[in-house]
Amino acid sequence: MRLPTLALGFALAGCTSMSPSLVGRYSLSPxxxxxxxxxxxxxxxxxxxxxxxxxxxxxxRDERFWGGTEAxxxxxxxxxxAVKYIPSGHPRPGAGQTALNTCSAIQVVTxxx
Numbered sequence: 460m461r462l463p464t465l466a467l468g469f470a471l472a473g474c475t476s477m478s479p480s481l482v483g484r485y486s487l488s489p490x491x492x493x494x495x496x497x498x499x500x501x502x503x504x505x506x507x508x509x510x511x512x513x514x515x516x517x518x519x520r521d522e523r524f525w526g527g528t529e530a531x532x533x534x535x536x537x538x539x540x541a542v543k544y545i546p547s548g549h550p551r552p553g554a555g556q557t558a559l560n561t562c563s564a565i566q567v568v569t570x571x572x
Contacts, residue, residue, distance in 0.1 A: 484508075485544045492536035500542060500567060501531035511544050515562035521569055522553030531565065540570040 497503035518530040545564040552566050
């Protein structure tokens with residue numbers, strides 16, 4: 460009886476240790492962007508998360524659609540509180556559960572109006 464409990468404990472420990480790395484794959488912190496030395500958010504994403512730059516990726520500023528990936532050139536790393544990646548098939552910012560898309564999105568969280 461103790462062996463299955465021990466195995467379950469190891470399985471759960473493995474899941475919790477993986478969580479931070481999975482979360483990190485879908486976000487960029489201000490510190491990481493600053494350390495990258497990038498001049499704009501496009502360069503920061505290109506250097507730190509190049510797989511986010513798919514051909515049909517949309518960019519959102521907070522909850523509003525902002526354009527394609529070229530719109531990331533409009534932001535410097537200091538503009539963003541965070542940058543988040545939203546995989547295809549997940550709701551778009553500000554659109555609720557109804558705006559599922561076949562393309563991914565990048566959300567620039569500015570924390571301002």
